[in-house]
Amino acid sequence: MNYSQGSEIVSNASTRKRGFPNPLQWIGAASLGLFSEVGRLFIFFLKVMATAFTPRWYVAQVWKQMVNIGFYSLPVVGLSAVFIGAALALNIYEGGSRYGAEQFVPSIVVLGITRELGATITGLMLAGRVSAGISAEIGAMRVTEQIDALETLSASPFRYLYAPRFLAAIIALPLLVLVADIIGIMGGWLVSVYALDFDSTTYIRNTMDFLTNNDVIVGLIKAVVFGAVIATMGCYQGDRSEAGATGVGRAATLAMVGAAVLVLATNYIMSTLFVEIGL
């Protein structure tokens, strides 16, 4: 709302100055718009959290969303992970061979996949598949008055629609990340053994010896946060969707882009934090 009001100010200023907007007004309006959007998103997130962790829970809805978010994402997550693991092994081998350090391929692959790439790739893939999907579905419900209908039938959209998606995402994402970790490491192993002439047993032993519980836990913690980000962005943009196919399409795009950027941003913040605390 503030942003649009700001835009009107800019527009008036533009008219007065014959098409040359005052840059300070433009920056001011854009900043106000950004802050109010962040504020709305944060309040929405708190409301989703509050409903997700207090009864009543629509268990059937949570289960349905877990199947949608978790099970149906397995192919895309698995395929992405195997190629990322394979490419990672090749690049580490190429870089390592310059210093005669090819033997570090298994340890760097397992570290890179579990601490970073397994979770990030899963997060990014689900930002596209799930966040945009949730947003389009809820957006379509919003513009066809189904969300209003829910409220008139004494069912809160937060409790019936948003909280189940939020819970399903924060449960399904860690499970998907575990799968991505295993398949990603397997991708690295496949390339190393069949293309780079590594001994299979030695590769697996090096991988197992280097891997610690903390590496896996770091990825899983990230996955929970990414799940929260993806579900919240999808629900938020869907809930705010404007009428018509354009409105719903725009909501889906905003959800996907917003979720992807937030996945990368929170990933960096968490990585910094985990390094600081020695996790």
Place this chain on the structure above:
Amino acid sequence: MTTPILRLENVKKSFGQKHVLKGVDLEVQRGESLVVLGGSGSGKSVMLKNALGLMTPNDGKIFFDGEDVTKSTGKTRAKMRERIGMLFQSGALFDSLTVWENVSFRLLQADRMRRKDAKERAIETLKKVRLGPDVADLYPAEISGGMQKRVSLARSIISKPDLIFFDEPTTGLDPITADAINDLIIEQVRSLGAAAVSITHDMASARKIANNIAMLYEGKIIWHGPADIIDNSGNDYVDQFVHGRADGPIQPAI
């Protein structure tokens, strides 16, 4: 004098600089069927959403059965909604649920009725709107627009409400189906003894279902009276609207 089931007192609603409702005053008595007429963009749907609690007015008060519900939340609002049915313009059926799950949604989710019992109640209610049990397991996308309106009507009456809102109940339907929907509305509202508030710009529908008619123009109720004097209202705006003339005090919305 009995307490009206619904009373709107100087209700105002704006969106930014756009003032949609500029002080609506309206009363609906128990058992009354009130039709609110108004052109496109006159604020009919906004008025209805305020009355339902889907929007909060900027000013004014809304009373349901004598209780101020203008800013009610939580249990008070839930209790009010238990006694209200709503038929949306688009039907607003949930795509992912079957017809019977749509009809018995409130029974399943709010009242936590067993699915078997809820399905029986849904099929009984579907019969009241002339739909057979064969429709119960279909999804909304598998039935026609007229059938969707009937299903939506069944959903709005299943919990035997005291007040039912109808938002453009005949929009998008052919004249025969529209008339059948009007008949069903009259029949069901009478059998429940409920009050009905319908918003429409379909005069045939208004003449058929209304005891009283109100006209909303530029955010205010400009006329309110018995349906049978609508043709002699003595109000130029009502007259122009009722006769569907382009000439007159109301400017066409084009």
